[in-house]
Amino acid sequence: MYVQTLLMIVTDSAAIYSDCENTATLNASVNSGTITSPGYPNRYSNNLRCSWTITVSRGRRAAIRFTGLDIEEGTVQSDCPYDYLTVYDGATSSGTQLGKFCGWDTIPSPVVASGRTMHLVFMSDPSVSGKGFSVK
Numbered sequence: 435m436y437v438q439t440l441l442m443i444v445t446d447s448a449a450i451y452s453d454c455e456n457t458a459t460l461n462a463s464v465n466s467g468t469i470t471s472p473g474y475p476n477r478y479s480n481n482l483r484c485s486w487t488i489t490v491s492r493g494r495r496a497a498i499r500f501t502g503l504d505i506e507e508g509t510v511q512s513d514c515p516y517d518y519l520t521v522y523d524g525a526t527s528s529g530t531q532l533g534k535f536c537g538w539d540t541i542p543s544p545v546v547a548s549g550r551t552m553h554l555v556f557m558s559d560p561s562v563s564g565k566g567f568s569v570k
């Protein structure tokens with residue numbers, strides 16, 4: 435009985451999020467590009483878990499500059515308890531968190547990694563969305 439319940443929970447949580455794994459490899463000849471939430475500037479879907487890894491050429495540092503931000507925020511703006519974009523130093527979400535972003539009324543300052551790679555994770559909860567984000 436207990437095992438069955440656990441299995442149900444696992445199945446449910448797998449169904450909650452639709453994954454949108456993406457890789458943004460900015461190679462030596464380009465070193466620039468645009469990353470947006472799915473459908474931007476149309477509203478993003480609920481229950482998303484999207485990630486991107488940015489890699490730039492040797493000797494450069496990965497960086498993003500916001501060109502648009504409209505992500506559901508909480509009543510305490512800095513908390514971003516519902517939907518958010520998190521930026522990590524390095525190629526995975528185990529790196530140092532460089533920033534966590536939501537809201538719409540302020541364009542955040544650019545974020546610069548310590549090295550060639552940066553990892554972005556965008557999460558949305560089951561209700562209320564916005565246009566999302568766009569970074570270069």
Ligand SMILES: [Ca+2]
Pocket residue numbers: 506516517558559560561562563
């Ligand atoms: Ca939401």
